[in-house]
Amino acid sequence: QQQVKQSPQSLIVQKGGISIINCAYENTAFDYFPWYQQFPGKGPALLIAIRPDVSEKKEGRFTISFNKSAKQFSLHIMDSQPGDSATYFCAASQGNFNKFYFGSGTKLNVKP
Amino acid sequence: DVKVTQSSRYLVKRTGEKVFLECVQDMDHENMFWYRQDPGLGLRLIYFSYDVKMKEKGDIPEGYSVSREKKERFSLILESASTNQTSMYLCASSSPSSEAFFGQGTRLTVV
Numbered sequence: 001q002q003q004v005k006q007s008p009q010s011l012i013v014q015k016g017g018i019s020i021i022n023c024a025y026e027n028t029a030f031d032y033f034p035w036y037q038q039f040p041g042k043g044p045a046l047l048i049a050i051r052p053d054v055s056e057k058k059e060g061r062f063t064i065s066f067n068k069s070a071k072q073f074s075l076h077i078m079d080s081q082p083g084d085s086a087t088y089f090c091a092a093s094q095g096n097f098n099k100f101y102f103g104s105g106t107k108l109n110v111k112p
Numbered sequence: 113d114v115k116v117t118q119s120s121r122y123l124v125k126r127t128g129e130k131v132f133l134e135c136v137q138d139m140d141h142e143n144m145f146w147y148r149q150d151p152g153l154g155l156r157l158i159y160f161s162y163d164v165k166m167k168e169k170g171d172i173p174e175g176y177s178v179s180r181e182k183k184e185r186f187s188l189i190l191e192s193a194s195t196n197q198t199s200m201y202l203c204a205s206s207s208p209s210s211e212a213f214f215g216q217g218t219r220l221t222v223v
Contacts, residue, residue, distance in 0.1 A: 043216050045214065099160060
């Protein structure tokens with residue numbers, strides 16, 4: 001079964017708006033939650049990551065909100081820009097081997 | 113700059129062929145991974161390796177094998193390619209408890 005569930009599958013946002021992508025997980029042993037950004041023709045690249053000892057992490061316009069009790073985490077992109085148009089993947093991993101489990105991806109389109 | 117290099121960007125192979133996908137990383141990472149990416153399914157782990165000559169099955173290992181003879185190199189082998197193995201293949205590497213760095217991907221088409 002899918003270890004990490006991601007929604008929505010696609011998202012259209014106007015320039016300057018807020019993009020929100022949600023993920024949920026089941027395994028409480030997960031201890032690292034990264035978000036990856038992928039542009040067409042490229043491999044995914046780390047955008048921002050969080051560990052379960054904090055509830056929020058912010059880097060520039062990107063924020064992860066983490067709810068340990070609900071086993072959910074989300075990516076917020078503030079002031080979304082056309083250059084943010086990409087596919088976003090949430091992921092979760094446990095321990096040293098970094099066996100990542102990925103969500104199914106969200107294709108974000110930011111309209112000018 | 114961390115670099116994970118996959119030997120081919122595009123490959124076209126015939127059904128039944130043995131296919132080798134090569135991946136090299138230059139960061140002395142212990143962990144290496146092979147994923148396949150399909151629309152709507154995200155990235156699914158095929159195999160991973162946490163040390164030279166060590167390998168573990170991921171979620172979809174059937175029809176694949178791997179080889180890691182040197183720390184920097186991790187190869188994915190399709191023993192007898194089939195059309196349902198047409199996909200984007202992504203290699204990644206990481207240090208323990210850290211982010212994964214991905215290669216550019218190999219788009220494999222099996223005809």
